[in-house]
Amino acid sequence: ILPHYRYMVAGHTHYRMLRQIEELTILNPGVLRFDEKPGFLVADFDAGRLQTFDLTPFTNEIREGKTHTIGG
Numbered sequence: 001i002l003p004h005y006r007y008m009v010a011g012h013t014h015y016r017m018l019r020q021i022e023e024l025t026i027l028n029p030g031v032l033r034f035d036e037k038p039g040f041l042v043a044d045f046d047a048g049r050l051q052t053f054d055l056t057p058f059t060n061e062i063r064e065g066k067t068h069t070i071g072g
Contacts (some may be wrong), residue, residue, distance in 0.1 A: 007045065007070075016041055016052055018068055025070050034058065043070065 009027045014036045017028035027050065030039040034057035041052045052065035 007043075009043075018050060018070065027070075039065065045070070 005024060007025050007027065009029065011028055011031075013028055014031040014033070015028065016030040016039055017026065019026045027041065027043060029041050030052075032038050032040070032055065038055040038057060039053055040055070041050055043050050048070055050068040050070045052067075054063045054065050055061070056063070
């Protein structure tokens with residue numbers, strides 16, 4: 001793993017993900033398809049916080065999910 005990268009934001013797994021591999025934090029923001037547990041995340045890299053949100057299909061209601069500490 002290249003030491004000058006602390007974060008990698010990727011997608012296409014259709015699941016929100018937060019994974020730490022050595023010094024690298026890998027984030028997958030989620031999916032917006034109604035049949036795949038839709039949701040998204042907001043990452044505040046300066047504060048070291050990751051906030052997830054769930055999206056209710058068809059009503060577009062947004063519910064706050066889990067908060068995680070990221071980085072280090």
